[in-house]
Amino acid sequence: MQDFMQMCEECNPGEVEFLQAVSEVAESVKRVLDKHPEYRKAKIPERMIEPERIVIFRVPWVDDKGEVQVNRGYRIQMNSAIGPYKGGFRFHPSVNLSILKFLGFEQVFKNALTTLPMGGAKGGSNFDPKGKSDNEVMRFCQSFMSEMFRYIGADTDVPAGDIGVGAREIGYLFGMYKKLRNEFTGVLTGKGLEWGGSLIRPEATGYGCVYFASEMLATRNDSMGGKTCLVSGSGNVAQYTVEKIIELGGKVVTLSDSSGYIYDESGINREKLDYVMYLKNVARSRIKEYAEKYPEAVYTPVDPAREYNPLWNHKADCAFPCATQNEINGKDAQNLVNNGIQLVAEGANMPTIPEGVEIFLDAKILYGPGKAANAGGVSVSGLEMTQNSMRLSWTREEVDNYLGKIMKSIHSACMAASEEYGAPGNYVMGANIAGFTKVAKSMLAQGVV
Numbered sequence: 481m482q483d484f485m486q487m488c489e490e491c492n493p494g495e496v497e498f499l500q501a502v503s504e505v506a507e508s509v510k511r512v513l514d515k516h517p518e519y520r521k522a523k524i525p526e527r528m529i530e531p532e533r534i535v536i537f538r539v540p541w542v543d544d545k546g547e548v549q550v551n552r553g554y555r556i557q558m559n560s561a562i563g564p565y566k567g568g569f570r571f572h573p574s575v576n577l578s579i580l581k582f583l584g585f586e587q588v589f590k591n592a593l594t595t596l597p598m599g600g601a602k603g604g605s606n607f608d609p610k611g612k613s614d615n616e617v618m619r620f621c622q623s624f625m626s627e628m629f630r631y632i633g634a635d636t637d638v639p640a641g642d643i644g645v646g647a648r649e650i651g652y653l654f655g656m657y658k659k660l661r662n663e664f665t666g667v668l669t670g671k672g673l674e675w676g677g678s679l680i681r682p683e684a685t686g687y688g689c690v691y692f693a694s695e696m697l698a699t700r701n702d703s704m705g706g707k708t709c710l711v712s713g714s715g716n717v718a719q720y721t722v723e724k725i726i727e728l729g730g731k732v733v734t735l736s737d738s739s740g741y742i743y744d745e746s747g748i749n750r751e752k753l754d755y756v757m758y759l760k761n762v763a764r765s766r767i768k769e770y771a772e773k774y775p776e777a778v779y780t781p782v783d784p785a786r787e788y789n790p791l792w793n794h795k796a797d798c799a800f801p802c803a804t805q806n807e808i809n810g811k812d813a814q815n816l817v818n819n820g821i822q823l824v825a826e827g828a829n830m831p832t833i834p835e836g837v838e839i840f841l842d843a844k845i846l847y848g849p850g851k852a853a854n855a856g857g858v859s860v861s862g863l864e865m866t867q868n869s870m871r872l873s874w875t876r877e878e879v880d881n882y883l884g885k886i887m888k889s890i891h892s893a894c895m896a897a898s899e900e901y902g903a904p905g906n907y908v909m910g911a912n913i914a915g916f917t918k919v920a921k922s923m924l925a926q927g928v929v
Contacts, residue, residue, distance in 0.1 A: 481506050488529055495578035497805060501585050501830060502529055504837075508912035511901045516920075522928070524920045531584065533557040534577075535631050539605055541623045543616050553624050555603035555631055555639075558584035561922035563597035564635055566858060568642030570604035571649065579805070580604060583642075586829055587858070589915030590851040593890045596862035601637055603628070609644050610764075621652035629657050634665040634868070640861045641670040643804065646716065646761075647682075666868025669861035673873075678864035680879040681857075685827060686720025687880070688856015688887050689800060689848075690728065693825040695891035696846040696907070702822075705729035708796045710816075712736045712789075713803035714760050714767050717827045717854070721800050722753055734791050736803060737767040740781035741791040744774065788812050795819050802827030810835035817843045826850035837908060844905075852890050852911040859886045 488502055506525065513520050535555040543549055554577065557565045567587040570580070580602045588600030605624060609617050632639060641650055650670045657667055664676075671677035680687070694704055707730040711718050714735045722732045731747040735756060744752070755773060759765045771779035780790055788811035792799065799821050801807055805828065808816075813836030816824065823846040826832065830850055832840070840847040863882055867873055874882075894910030897917070903909045 481510050484525060487526070492529075492578075492581070495581060497578045497582040497830070498585065500834065501582040504834065504908070505585075505589065505912045505916065508909045509916045512913055512917060512920075515901075518924065519920050522924055524923055527923065528559065528588070528916075528919065529585070531556050531558045531581065532560060533631075535603075535628075536577075537627045539607065539620065539624045539627070541616070541620045543619075544613055549620075551605050551607040551620070553603070553605045553627060554580050555628060555637070556580045556584040556601060557631070557637060558600040558602070559588040559919060560599035561919050561926060562592060563599050564633075565601035565637035566591055566598035566640070566861065567601040567603070568640045569645045569649075569653070570602070570642040571607045571609050571644035572604070573606055573608045575604045575606045582805070583829055586851050588919060589912060590855045591858055591862075592915040592918040593852060593893060593911060594855050594859045594862060594886055595889055596859065596886075598638075598858065598862055601639070602642075603639060604642065604645070607644075609649065614648065617649060618652045621649055622656040625653050625656035626660065628653075629660045632657075632667055634667050634865075638666065638861070638865055639668055640858070641716075643715070646670075647672060666865055669864040671864070676864075676868055678860060678867055678879055679874065679876040680883060681860045681864055682716060683720040683723070684860035684883055685717045685854050685857030686722070686802070687724045688859065688883055689717070689721055689802070689825050689827040689853050690724035691856065691884055691887040692848050692853045692891055693798065693800070693823055693846075694728065695888055696823060696825070696848055699895075699905075700846070703728070704798075707731070707798050708733060709798045709800060710734045710791060710794060710796045711800045711802055711827075712741070712791055712807060712831075713801075713828065714756055715802075717857070718800075718802040719753065719757055719760070721802055721827050722748055722756075725800075726750060726753065730798070733794065733796065735767055735770070736791055738782070739766050740768060740779055741789075742767055742770045742777045742779050743791075743794060744770075744777035746776055788815060792816050793819065796821060798823045798825070800825055800827050801831035803831065804828055805830045806833050808832040808836045810839060812836060813839040816840075817845065821845060824848065825853040827854050829854065841906065841908065847907060849908045849911055851915065852894050852907060855890055856883055856887055859883060
């Protein structure tokens with residue numbers, strides 16, 4: 481595997497996030513490759529790290545001042561061995577090839593765990609919707625889709641939303657796709673309920689993360705009731721993670737955005753969560769306004785000079801990182817362990833750096849990696865695809881029931897794989913092995929393509 485990683489670094493120089501994701505999976509699947517030499521012979525690992533297709537294009541658009549702006553668009557179609565490509569669009573200034581390749585690579589294994597027939601992909605742009613008018617966002621989305629429409633389709637590649645791409649952006653993207661292709665198909669998920677969307681889709685990643693956490697706690701005869709929880713982020717995933725924790729009897733004391741975080745020792749109740757949803761989804765304001773409305777909460781701005789994030793340095797039982805990649809460093813992980821954390825369930829993709837992951841595993845806490853814990857979002861995206869294909873809409877209860885079953889199934893698959901390969905209770909190894917094995921078998925069966 482050392483030679484494999486060296487080859488990967490030479491082929492993908494400077495792509496830090498992608499190399500980090502590959503290294504974590506490679507470390508886990510060594511035992512699988514020893515047991516199944518046919519995977520090595522067929523060069524399955526080497527084929528898995530190469531995207532089947534990378535699309536890069538310019539996105540010109542006109543702002544409200546009449547000035548031409550230019551951004552860069554991407555789609556990384558990573559692996560289609562078990563189904564059409566599936567993965568979100570991310571609109572954020574940090575978007576680059578490395579981040580999208582890491583996300584697409586993670587998506588392959590996450591989608592394999594869901595039990596649904598979906599391959600892995602990711603895409604997006606370095607466009608920042610923050611501070612843009614609705615008309616500017618619409619013009620950008622229409623320009624973006626005027627190129628992207630060539631590479632996606634209901635049976636080819638079905639994108640969804642991610643950071644910076646919510647209901648507004650999905651609507652504009654879908655409208656342009658429909659106009660260009662002259663067809664109404666389920667090419668995007670996260671659509672509005674009135675035009676092909678699924679109930680529970682906005683809630684799915686957050687709800688699923690808490691369902692997975694509950695399954696982990698159940699292995700120790702415990703539950704979410706009475707647990708004090710730290711949650712980072714304040715977008716879609718964080719909001720519905722908080723909602724489900726409240727529903728199950730837990731207490732959430734933190735939320736954050738890129739400017740800082742709030743700590744509310746009394747807990748974020750339903751009324752306060754409604755205000756956060758208004759703040760972020762309607763007013764599109766900053767989380768510091770929460771502390772202005774609820775003076776008992778303490779707001780701490782981001783300090784780039786600080787070597788750790790104080791959000792993770794409070795006494796609590798559970799932590800749900802729901803903001804972005806690499807938000808928990810080694811110091812943060814140690815602070816969490818020192819403050820009595822029993823469980824970490826990742827709502828974001830790869831929010832913990834490798835050093836932090838090692839600290840969690842060494843401390844024997846319940847640690848659910850993102851590719852397992854946050855798979856609820858893409859699971860319900862898959863269910864939205866199913867409903868679109870059937871021209872049916874399921875009830876909220878039906879979709880939520882399916883989501884609960886899928887998260888339970890993912891937990892069982894992780895547990896079974898970790899036990900089979902000699903690391904019982906190690907969800908990192910279990911998730912990587914279970915996802916890898918399913919994709920590897922499919923690639924082997926389909927030949928060298």
